[in-house]
Amino acid sequence: MSVFLLKRLSTFAATLIAASIVIFLVLEILPGNAAEIILGPEAHQDQIDALSHKLGLDRPAPERYVSWVGGLLSGDFGESYAYQTPASDVVIEALEVTVPLSVIAVIINIVLGLSAGVYAAARHNKLGDVGVMALSQLGIAIPSFWLGILLILVFAVWLGWLPAGGFPGWDDDIGDALEALILPAIALAVFQAAILARTTRSAVLEVSREDFVRTARAKGLTRRAALWRHVLRNAMIPIITIVGLQFANLFVLTIVVEPVFSLPGLGMLILHSIANRDVVVVQDVVMLLVGLVLVVNLAVDLVYAVIDPRLQARRA
Amino acid sequence: MALLDVEDLKVSLRTSRGMAQAVRGVSFQLERGDTMGLIGESGSGKSITALSLLGLLPEGAKVEGHIRLDGRELVGRPEAELCKIRGNRIAFVFQEPMTALNPVHTIGRQVAEPMTIHRCITHGAARAEVIRLLDRVGLPDASKRVDAYPHQLSGGQRQRVTIAMALACGPDILIADEPTTALDVTIQNQILDLIGELVAESGMALILISHDLGVIAENAARMMVMYGGSVVESGPTAEVFRHMGHPYSQGLFAARPKLGAPRGEQLKTIPGTVPELADLPTGCPFSDRCGLVIDACRTTPPPAMPVGPDHVARCIRLDVALANMAVAR
Amino acid sequence: MTAAIAPGAIRRAFRHPSFAIGAGLTALLVLVALVSLIWTPYSPYEIDMAAKLAEPSGGHWFGQDQLGRDILSLAMAGAQNSIMVGVIAVGVGLTLGMILGAIATAEGGWVEELVMRFSDLTFAFPAILSAIMFTAVFGPGIVVSIIAIGIFNIPIFARVTQASAKAIWAREYTTAARAAGKSRARITIDHVLPNILSALTVQGTIQFANAILWEASLSYLGFGTQPPHPSWGRMLNDAQAHMFDAPWLAIYPGVAIMLAVLGLNLLGDGLRDLLDPRLVRSR
Numbered sequence: 001m002s003v004f005l006l007k008r009l010s011t012f013a014a015t016l017i018a019a020s021i022v023i024f025l026v027l028e029i030l031p032g033n034a035a036e037i038i039l040g041p042e043a044h045q046d047q048i049d050a051l052s053h054k055l056g057l058d059r060p061a062p063e064r065y066v067s068w069v070g071g072l073l074s075g076d077f078g079e080s081y082a083y084q085t086p087a088s089d090v091v092i093e094a095l096e097v098t099v100p101l102s103v104i105a106v107i108i109n110i111v112l113g114l115s116a117g118v119y120a121a122a123r124h125n126k127l128g129d130v131g132v133m134a135l136s137q138l139g140i141a142i143p144s145f146w147l148g149i150l151l152i153l154v155f156a157v158w159l160g161w162l163p164a165g166g167f168p169g170w171d172d173d174i175g176d177a178l179e180a181l182i183l184p185a186i187a188l189a190v191f192q193a194a195i196l197a198r199t200t201r202s203a204v205l206e207v208s209r210e211d212f213v214r215t216a217r218a219k220g221l222t223r224r225a226a227l228w229r230h231v232l233r234n235a236m237i238p239i240i241t242i243v244g245l246q247f248a249n250l251f252v253l254t255i256v257v258e259p260v261f262s263l264p265g266l267g268m269l270i271l272h273s274i275a276n277r278d279v280v281v282v283q284d285v286v287m288l289l290v291g292l293v294l295v296v297n298l299a300v301d302l303v304y305a306v307i308d309p310r311l312q313a314r315r316a
Numbered sequence: 317m318a319l320l321d322v323e324d325l326k327v328s329l330r331t332s333r334g335m336a337q338a339v340r341g342v343s344f345q346l347e348r349g350d351t352m353g354l355i356g357e358s359g360s361g362k363s364i365t366a367l368s369l370l371g372l373l374p375e376g377a378k379v380e381g382h383i384r385l386d387g388r389e390l391v392g393r394p395e396a397e398l399c400k401i402r403g404n405r406i407a408f409v410f411q412e413p414m415t416a417l418n419p420v421h422t423i424g425r426q427v428a429e430p431m432t433i434h435r436c437i438t439h440g441a442a443r444a445e446v447i448r449l450l451d452r453v454g455l456p457d458a459s460k461r462v463d464a465y466p467h468q469l470s471g472g473q474r475q476r477v478t479i480a481m482a483l484a485c486g487p488d489i490l491i492a493d494e495p496t497t498a499l500d501v502t503i504q505n506q507i508l509d510l511i512g513e514l515v516a517e518s519g520m521a522l523i524l525i526s527h528d529l530g531v532i533a534e535n536a537a538r539m540m541v542m543y544g545g546s547v548v549e550s551g552p553t554a555e556v557f558r559h560m561g562h563p564y565s566q567g568l569f570a571a572r573p574k575l576g577a578p579r580g581e582q583l584k585t586i587p588g589t590v591p592e593l594a595d596l597p598t599g600c601p602f603s604d605r606c607g608l609v610i611d612a613c614r615t616t617p618p619p620a621m622p623v624g625p626d627h628v629a630r631c632i633r634l635d636v637a638l639a640n641m642a643v644a645r
Numbered sequence: 646m647t648a649a650i651a652p653g654a655i656r657r658a659f660r661h662p663s664f665a666i667g668a669g670l671t672a673l674l675v676l677v678a679l680v681s682l683i684w685t686p687y688s689p690y691e692i693d694m695a696a697k698l699a700e701p702s703g704g705h706w707f708g709q710d711q712l713g714r715d716i717l718s719l720a721m722a723g724a725q726n727s728i729m730v731g732v733i734a735v736g737v738g739l740t741l742g743m744i745l746g747a748i749a750t751a752e753g754g755w756v757e758e759l760v761m762r763f764s765d766l767t768f769a770f771p772a773i774l775s776a777i778m779f780t781a782v783f784g785p786g787i788v789v790s791i792i793a794i795g796i797f798n799i800p801i802f803a804r805v806t807q808a809s810a811k812a813i814w815a816r817e818y819t820t821a822a823r824a825a826g827k828s829r830a831r832i833t834i835d836h837v838l839p840n841i842l843s844a845l846t847v848q849g850t851i852q853f854a855n856a857i858l859w860e861a862s863l864s865y866l867g868f869g870t871q872p873p874h875p876s877w878g879r880m881l882n883d884a885q886a887h888m889f890d891a892p893w894l895a896i897y898p899g900v901a902i903m904l905a906v907l908g909l910n911l912l913g914d915g916l917r918d919l920l921d922p923r924l925v926r927s928r
Contacts, residue, residue, distance in 0.1 A: 011765075018766050019770070026778055026779075027781075138907065140906070140907075141854075141902075141904075142903050143862060143865075143906075145881070146898075146899035146903070149881060149885055149899070150899065152888060153895060157889060157892060210415060211416045212417055212418040212419075215418075215481070217402065218370055218372060218408040219402065219407075219429055219433060220399045220403035220430060220433045220434055221433060222395070223395070225433075229429075234420055248771075252773060256865070259866060260885070270777070271777075271866065274781040282781070286774060289771065289774055293771065
């Protein structure tokens with residue numbers, strides 16, 4: 001176990017470092033100095049130079065990289081040029097929207113995807129199965145931002161049940177805040193749930209063909225009991241991978257869905273920061289997302305070992 | 317009234333080429349304490365016959381005829397009632413011990429499972445009985461091994477576990493489908509001896525399926541030879557071995573490796589291959605591969621011809637076949 | 646293998662529902678794009694402010710947008726855009742990914758390790774995120790977004806190539822070819838590539854669908870195709886501003902994206918089943 005853990009952790013760290021260098025270098029060639037953007041097109045070169053110096057933009061690149069990474073490690077995310085506040089404040093404010101949004105979306109995804117997948121597998125080759133599979137193909141093909149627009153059209157414009165966009169914040173009424181997140185969460189979750197349903201179905205079907213399921217049936221278990229007691233736990237192994245990766249994906253896809261609903265989350269933040277050449281914030285947010293992807297991958301690998309007793313033995 | 321009475325059992329399976337008859341009119345009776353061997357090549361219908369006794373056929377299969385357990389018909393019984401029989405009155409030991417156990421549950425849990433289903437007791441309460449069973453089937457250190465996972469056991473040990481699982485509810489009939497084929501040669505006899513002991517001890521009936529004549533000869537009092545979904549020869553094992561009547565049985569006998577055979581002597585083989593179910597000839601299923609075939613063989617399925625006491629073979633060329641066999645000996 | 650297609654195979658293929666529907670929708674997409682090259686009901690660039698946000702009518706079946714442009718013509722011309730994005734992005738990803746993957750498996754050792762670590766690193770950057778970073782650096786536009794999508798496709802194809810090629814290298818006939826003195830490059834071209842073609846075709850079809858989806862997202866966010874060039878994502882961006890007064894604007898471009906992606910995904914699924922009979926049962 002420990003050798004596996006050590007190996008896995010060192011690849012994780014190496015990829016993380018490589019990713020941070022890539023992010024830094026890519027944004028290094030970003031044209032347009034932040035100082036120019038802040039001061040506007042009429043600014044004088046002296047003013048720009050002065051502000052650049054104040055922001056530390058004239059320091060050599062390696063030095064800035066080290067201070068950026070060092071800052072991240074000590075919890076200092078740097079200063080946002082555009083908002084003139086610590087970047088961590090801006091990021092945390094955005095996370096207050098994006099984290100609940102993603103969590104709601106993950107819950108919808110798991111409930112919808114798992115139940116549809118298990119149902120389809122249980123009704124293999126029957127009408128219910130074919131129906132779920134056809135719907136899942138539609139779910140995969142619908143662009144999430146268009147689904148968002150359709151949801152607004154139906155539930156906000158026609159029915160008037162839910163707000164069309166915006167976010168009232170958590171300070172006033174939690175109910176209002178949650179209401180504002182429902183449609184975006186559905187728009188985010190449908191695509192993922194469609195994929196999860198397909199993965200779940202094929203995982204369950206694959207395990208159902210294993211000999212031990214026949215053994216279980218020969219013991220006198222009903223089809224349903226064999227599914228719950230013997231198939232699902234084995235099928236969970238591929239399902240957990242997908243759910244884990246989907247959590248990271250959902251976070252990233254907020255970039256496309258948040259603008260549809262004008263939600264001031266991480267997605268909107270990165271779009272605004274790119275427009276404002278707010279390089280520090282862009283760096284931080286991209287690093288955060290990439291870090292999340294890597295952490296999730298790591299977590300998925302570790303969870304495997306817990307679920308599948310065979311892996312513990314193999315790695316011991 | 318027989319414990320198990322199978323009468324004119326026919327099973328059709330759905331294949332990519334349409335429905336195919338995998339079992340074509342099999343009949344036999346089994347009493348408590350009987351041991352019956354079922355022999356044939358893969359595709360002969362022996363496993364399908366066994367699975368149909370439990371109602372565990374692949375989806376889309378069609379069953380005709382009668383399977384009566386204590387006089388009660390099993391064919392067409394609702395699934396829920398069949399579940400009460402499986403693992404309880406009729407238990408199964410499968411061929412592949414490596415894959416027949418669920419990798420994510422402990423073996424104790426899996427052995428206890430039939431009891432929790434049929435005896436309404438909890439896993440905890442079943443524990444002592446599980447340990448006793450594991451001990452009985454010869455799993456060393458049973459009280460510790462009860463919490464082991466399947467991957468921590470060897471193939472032979474796993475097969476002992478599946479046997480314990482089959483015994484959990486004290487079934488009346490044990491069906492062992494090639495229980496030793498996947499095991500090392502040295503382990504095979506131990507497992508067969510164990511099954512034999514357990515059958516003698518509990519008085520249950522045994523259906524032992526194998527493709528190995530030697531296994532059947534040593535472990536079953538009666539035997540049936542299956543080919544192409546039909547029983548081509550059946551009778552008391554000793555009787556069948558004394559006067560092997562059907563050309564197919566004779567072929568199987570000639571094809572077995574013999575100890576002490578002169579070096580360089582070639583193993584006899586049966587010419588041709590087992591036909592696909594959908595391609596079976598209309599008359600005798602073996603007619604396309606049989607050396608004694610005459611035109612009449614190909615037109616109608618042969619009737620059961622008596623060979624000896626309680627011993628029949630489905631072959632119209634039986635006299636010639638028996639004469640050949642006598643010469644060969 | 647695909648080398649010799651029996652006439653019966655084609656008939657069987659069209660009896661496969663996924664393949665038949667997928668091939669039909671994909672053919673429709675290509676057909677619409679080709680027709681729009683020579684004819685659209687109106688010019689997609691023709692502005693008619695007098696008829697802005699006009700509802701669907703006999704003259705304009707799908708209605709007119711905020712500049713009075715004909716929606717049907719815009720949607721037809723948008724197909725060209727999507728196909729171009731798909732072809733180039735998959736072409737770049739497939740060519741480079743296949744070369745990298747083939748070299749990695751043929752060479753093995755540190756070369757393989759390097760290629761695989763490189764694709765691990767690229768996988769840490771989600772497609773949409775890297776595309777946005779790219780457009781931020783090089784300015785928004787269709788060329789940049791195609792390249793960004795293409796680059797993200799490289800590791801995907803490299804992995805598919807590596808995984809399938811590894812299986813081929815383990816076969817007896819490649820060992821026999823090596824014993825006969827054939828070079829690794831020769832074996833790759835003669836034995837490995839022909840055998841992994843079907844896996845790459847399936848992946849290519851699915852990546853084509855993804856490319857259309859990503860390009861539409863980028864254009865919707867304003868990073869992809871720039872106006873006045875017609876694109877489905879851009880049309881949806883425009884439509885959102887008029888959701889209350891002209892909701893129909895938001896329907897057609899979305900349906901177009903959905904059908905294109907659906908068609909290609911079904912085609913990919915169908916091809917997977919037909920090209921690899923062993924997989925049919927497990928799907």
